[in-house]
Amino acid sequence: MSSILSIIYLIGSVTFILGLKMLSKPDTARKGNLVAAAGMALAIVGTIFLYESEGAKLHNYGWIFAGLLIGTVIGVMAAKRVKMTAMPEMVSMFNGMGGACAALISIIEFGHLAGNSGSAGAAAMIKIHQVGDMMEQLGTSSREFMEQRNLLQEMFKVDYRGTLLIILLGLIIGAVSFAGSVIAWGKLNGRVKDFAFPAQHIVNMIVLGVIVILAAALLIHVNDVYPLWAHGGGSATGFNLLFYGLLIVSLIYGVLFVLPIGGADMPVVISLLNSFTGVAAAFGGFLYNNPVMLTGGILVGSAGTILTILMCKAMNRSLKNVLIGSFGGSKSGAVAGKEQGAYKEISLSDAAVVLAYANKVMIVPGYGLAVAQAQHVCHELERLLEEKGVEVKYAIHPVAGRMPGHMNVLLAEADVSYDKLLEMEEANAELPTTDAVLVLGANDVVNPAAKTDATSPIYGMPILEVEHAKVVIVNKRSMKPGYAGIENDLFFQPKTSMLFGDAKQVLQQLVAEIKQV
Amino acid sequence: MEQLSVFIQQHIEMIYVVILSIFLGIEVISRVPSVLHTPLMSGANAIHGVVIIGAIIVMGKAEAGNYLALVLGFLAVILGTVNVVGGFVVTDRMLEMFKNKKEKK
Numbered sequence: 001m002s003s004i005l006s007i008i009y010l011i012g013s014v015t016f017i018l019g020l021k022m023l024s025k026p027d028t029a030r031k032g033n034l035v036a037a038a039g040m041a042l043a044i045v046g047t048i049f050l051y052e053s054e055g056a057k058l059h060n061y062g063w064i065f066a067g068l069l070i071g072t073v074i075g076v077m078a079a080k081r082v083k084m085t086a087m088p089e090m091v092s093m094f095n096g097m098g099g100a101c102a103a104l105i106s107i108i109e110f111g112h113l114a115g116n117s118g119s120a121g122a123a124a125m126i127k128i129h130q131v132g133d134m135m136e137q138l139g140t141s142s143r144e145f146m147e148q149r150n151l152l153q154e155m156f157k158v159d160y161r162g163t164l165l166i167i168l169l170g171l172i173i174g175a176v177s178f179a180g181s182v183i184a185w186g187k188l189n190g191r192v193k194d195f196a197f198p199a200q201h202i203v204n205m206i207v208l209g210v211i212v213i214l215a216a217a218l219l220i221h222v223n224d225v226y227p228l229w230a231h232g233g234g235s236a237t238g239f240n241l242l243f244y245g246l247l248i249v250s251l252i253y254g255v256l257f258v259l260p261i262g263g264a265d266m267p268v269v270i271s272l273l274n275s276f277t278g279v280a281a282a283f284g285g286f287l288y289n290n291p292v293m294l295t296g297g298i299l300v301g302s303a304g305t306i307l308t309i310l311m312c313k314a315m316n317r318s319l320k321n322v323l324i325g326s327f328g329g330s331k332s333g334a335v336a337g338k339e340q341g342a343y344k345e346i347s348l349s350d351a352a353v354v355l356a357y358a359n360k361v362m363i364v365p366g367y368g369l370a371v372a373q374a375q376h377v378c379h380e381l382e383r384l385l386e387e388k389g390v391e392v393k394y395a396i397h398p399v400a401g402r403m404p405g406h407m408n409v410l411l412a413e414a415d416v417s418y419d420k421l422l423e424m425e426e427a428n429a430e431l432p433t434t435d436a437v438l439v440l441g442a443n444d445v446v447n448p449a450a451k452t453d454a455t456s457p458i459y460g461m462p463i464l465e466v467e468h469a470k471v472v473i474v475n476k477r478s479m480k481p482g483y484a485g486i487e488n489d490l491f492f493q494p495k496t497s498m499l500f501g502d503a504k505q506v507l508q509q510l511v512a513e514i515k516q517v
Numbered sequence: 518m519e520q521l522s523v524f525i526q527q528h529i530e531m532i533y534v535v536i537l538s539i540f541l542g543i544e545v546i547s548r549v550p551s552v553l554h555t556p557l558m559s560g561a562n563a564i565h566g567v568v569i570i571g572a573i574i575v576m577g578k579a580e581a582g583n584y585l586a587l588v589l590g591f592l593a594v595i596l597g598t599v600n601v602v603g604g605f606v607v608t609d610r611m612l613e614m615f616k617n618k619k620e621k622k
Contacts, residue, residue: 016564017541023560023608024549030612033560037605040567044601047570051577058577060587067576067591071598078599079606090607091559094566098600101568104593108575108586162524271558277565284571286531294531295538296567302542303561307554314551398551405555412614423551 008046009292015039016296020303043292044068084410085370089188092270095277096181102174102280103247106167109287110243113160113167113226114236125227128152160222163287168215170283172250177276179254184270187258196260207253214246265322267399268311272319275304314398317461343479346497348506351473352513358435358471360391362427364464365411367401368441368476372503375414378440381511382416388514394420395427395437395464397445427464434469441475441503447488458486472496475506556611563604569597 015035022032051058058064075094082090132149135141186192197203218239225239261269282297284290312319346354355361369378382392394416400407408421422430431437439446442464449456450463466472472495479491479498490496499506525532549557576590 012567016567017545019564020542020545020557020561023557024546024553026550026553029553029556030609033556033563033605033608033612036560036564037609040564040601040605043567043570044573047573048577051574053574053578058574060577060579060590063579063587063591064573064576064594067572067594068598071595072602074595075599075602075604076606079603079610082607084611087555087559087607087611090603091555091562094600094603094607095562097596097603098562098565098568101572101593101597101600104589104596105568105571105575108579108589108593111583111586274558274562274565277568278561281565281568281571282535284568288571288574289531290570290574291534293567293570294534296564298535298538299542299545300561300565302539303546304542304558306543306546307549307558307561310546310549310551311554398554405552408552409555409611409614421552 002050002052005046005050006291008042008050009290012039012043012046012292013295015042016292016299020299083373084413085367085373086189087409088267088270088406089185092181092185092188092266092273095270095274096178096185098277099174099177099181099273099280102170102277102284103178103250104174105284105287106171106174107247109167110164110171113164113222114240125153158227160226161219164219164222166283166286168218168246170280170287171247172211172215173276173280173283175247175250176254176257177273177280179251180258180269180273180276181254183255183258184266184273188266192259194260194262200256200260204253204256207249207256210249211246211253214242214249218242218246261322268308268319268322271304271308271311275301275308278302278304311399314462343491344497346473346499348499348509348513351497351499352510352517354436354471354473355385355438355510356388356390356514356517358390360393360430360434360436361385362393362395362422362431362434362437362466362469364395364397364437364439364442364446364466365400365407366397366440366442366445368443369503370401370406370410370441372441372505374440374502374504374507375410375416377504377507377511379411379414379416381507381514382420384511384514388517392420393422393427393430395424395431395466396421397424397442397464398462400442400445424462424464428468431465432468435471437466437469437472439466439472439474440507441477443476443488444486446490447486448490449486449488452489456486466490467493467495470495473499475499475501475503477502556608559604559608559611563601563608566597566601566604569594569601572597 016039019032019036019039022028022035048058048061048064078090078093128149132141132146135145183192187194221239225236258269258273278297278300280297282294282301285292285294285297309319312322363378363382365375365378369375385392394411396407396411401410411421444450444458444461446464446466447456447458448463448465448467450458450461453459467490472490472493474491474496476498478500491498546557572590572593575586576594579586579590
C-alpha cells in the first residue's frame, strides 16, 4: 500500500469518527454528515488510483467507473425522490444493498481461493504432482522423489482457515442483513405482512444451527480441498456446493429473522441490521487488511448496537423481547375476546369550538399524520390557534412515526418551531394542565393498556398520558387497531371523542371551521 | 490453542483497532437526543457503505476472463455505491430541514 493511500485511509477513518460525533448534536449534524461523506469520497478515489496489491495496480477501470456512475445515479434519484414518510424504508433498502455488497465480495473472494491454482508456481506444482502419479502407475516411483514432492507441496501449502473464516462471516452476516432488510422494507411499506407460525423460534434456531454446521464443515475441510494442485488440479464441486448452500441458508435465516417481528418494532430491527452490515464491512477490512473499512465498519457496528439499545429503552423493552416477542401475528386472538365499548364521535364544528376556546392544546402527531402529508396544514392550525390566544404544543413520543425521531423530521419540514416540540417526559408533566389534546393518527403511543394491562404486548412501554387532559379528540381514519395491532381503550373512554377521516382533510376542514369561530 | 495465540500475535494491531473502535462507537453515540436517532441511523448506514472499497478492490483485481468475478464485482460496486451515495444524500435531506429551522430563529 502506498504511503499516500495510508494517509488517505487515516483521514477517512478520522472523518467517520468526527462525522458520527457531529451527527449526534443538532447544531453540527448536517456538517458532520458532509464531513463523513467527504472522507468517504477521498477514500474511494484514493483506492481507485493508488491501491496496489503485490505491486500491481487495479485494472478494469471501465467497469469500476461504470458501476460507480450507475450506483450514483440510482442512489441520488432514490434519495431525492423518496417522500419523508417513506424514509425508514429507504434507509432499510440502502442498508440491504450494503449487506448484499459485502456478501458478493465474499463470494468472489471464495472463488479466488480456488484461483490460487492459476499462478505459474501452481501450474508447476500440478505438473510435479502428475509426474509423481505417472511414475507410481508405471512402478518407477522412487521414495526419494515422492518425499521431495511432498516436501515441496508442504512448502507451498498455506493455512486457508483464517481467510475462509473471514470470508464466511462476511457472507453470512451480509446475506442475513440483505434478506432481513428487504423484508423490513417490505413490511414498512405494507408489501409484506406479519407472518408467524407455531414453533417459529425453534425453526429459527435450527436454521441458525445449520448455518453453524455448514460453516464448520467448510472450515474443517478447506485445507484438504485447497490448494487444488495438491490433488493433481482437480475441482472442488462438492465444496463449492456447500458454500452456496451456506449462502442460501443465510438468506433464509435473514427472512425468518425479520418476518415474525411486528411492524412497530421495525425501527429497532433496521437499526440492528444496520450494525450487522457494519460488522460485515469490517470483515472486508480484515480480508484486505484495509484500515478504513475496518474502522468504519466496526464504528457503525458498535454505534448501531448502542442506537438499537437506546431505541429499545425509549420503548421500555429489551432487545430480547423485541426479537423473541413476536409482536405481530399472535395477539389477534386476545383482542377478539375482549368486549369493545362504545365510542362517541364529534362533529368538526364542535371540535373547532373545543380547540378555539381552550387555553392550552397539545397535539400528538403519529404516523397517520405523516401518511396524509398533513404536517403543513397541522402547522397552519397551530398558528391559527396561537392567533386566538391558545397555547399550542406538540407532544412527541420517542417512537412516534416509524422511526425514533421521524416525527421531529417531519414537523421540522413544516417549519414547526423547535421549542414547541415537547419530549415525552415534558409533555406528560404538562398534560394534566392541558385543556384539549388532539391526537392525529397516533395510536399505540397513547394506549393506556401499556400501563394497566399486563397481558398487552405493549405493556411497559412508556406512553403519552393523554387521558390526564380534560378532553381528548382523536383523529383516525377508522376504528382499525394501530400498527402494533392492538385495540386502544383510550377511544372508549368518556372524555374521548373521535373525529374520523384522513388527517389532512380533517385538519383543513378544522382550520376553516376555526376561522369562523 | 497455540494457533489462536499465533493468530493474535499476527493480528495484534487490527485487534487493537477493533477494540478501540468499539469503545469509540459506544462513546460517540451514547448521549444523542432522540430527535437525531433517525438521521444518525441513516448517517451510520451511509458510513458502513465503506464496503464499496472492498468492491472496488475485488473488481479491480478480477482477471479479464473471469466472468463470474467481473459480473458479481460490477454488481457489488453498484450496490455499494447506492448505499454510500443514497445514504449520505438522504441524511442530508433530513438534516436540511433542521438547519432551515435554525436559521430562521
